[in-house]
Amino acid sequence: MIELRPFHTLGGANHGWLDAKHHFSFADYYDPKRTSWGSLRVWNDDTIEANTGFPPHSHANMEIITYVRKGAITHKDNLGNEGRTEAGDVQVMSAGNGVQHSEYNRESEA
Numbered sequence: 001m002i003e004l005r006p007f008h009t010l011g012g013a014n015h016g017w018l019d020a021k022h023h024f025s026f027a028d029y030y031d032p033k034r035t036s037w038g039s040l041r042v043w044n045d046d047t048i049e050a051n052t053g054f055p056p057h058s059h060a061n062m063e064i065i066t067y068v069r070k071g072a073i074t075h076k077d078n079l080g081n082e083g084r085t086e087a088g089d090v091q092v093m094s095a096g097n098g099v100q101h102s103e104y105n106r107e108s109e110a
Contacts, residue, residue, distance in 0.1 A: 010045070064093045077102075078099065
């Protein structure tokens with residue numbers, strides 16, 4: 001079944017450097033009607049200010065898919081992977097038993 005979720009109805013938070021919209025319950029946003037869709041637990045729409053981003057942090061036992069709508073995101077992890085994903089591109093990361101990574105907007109605008 002297709003459920004229309006207008007962007008303005010999504011939960012989220014604005015942290016100054018990060019304006020995040022959450023399609024499902026995440027962090028401080030909780031909606032018992034929106035906790036998952038099958039195996040999908042997190043779907044966030046993040047706008048990251050220029051020259052900021054997510055410092056190194058860990059994940060395990062999950063697949064992380066990043067789709068860049070505008071600009072680019074720079075990735076670096078503890079497995080030696082490093083790269084830049086540009087608008088229209090997709091990055092797929094398998095966390096497996098554990099990975100530590102960072103994601104930064106090194107561009108001149110959000």
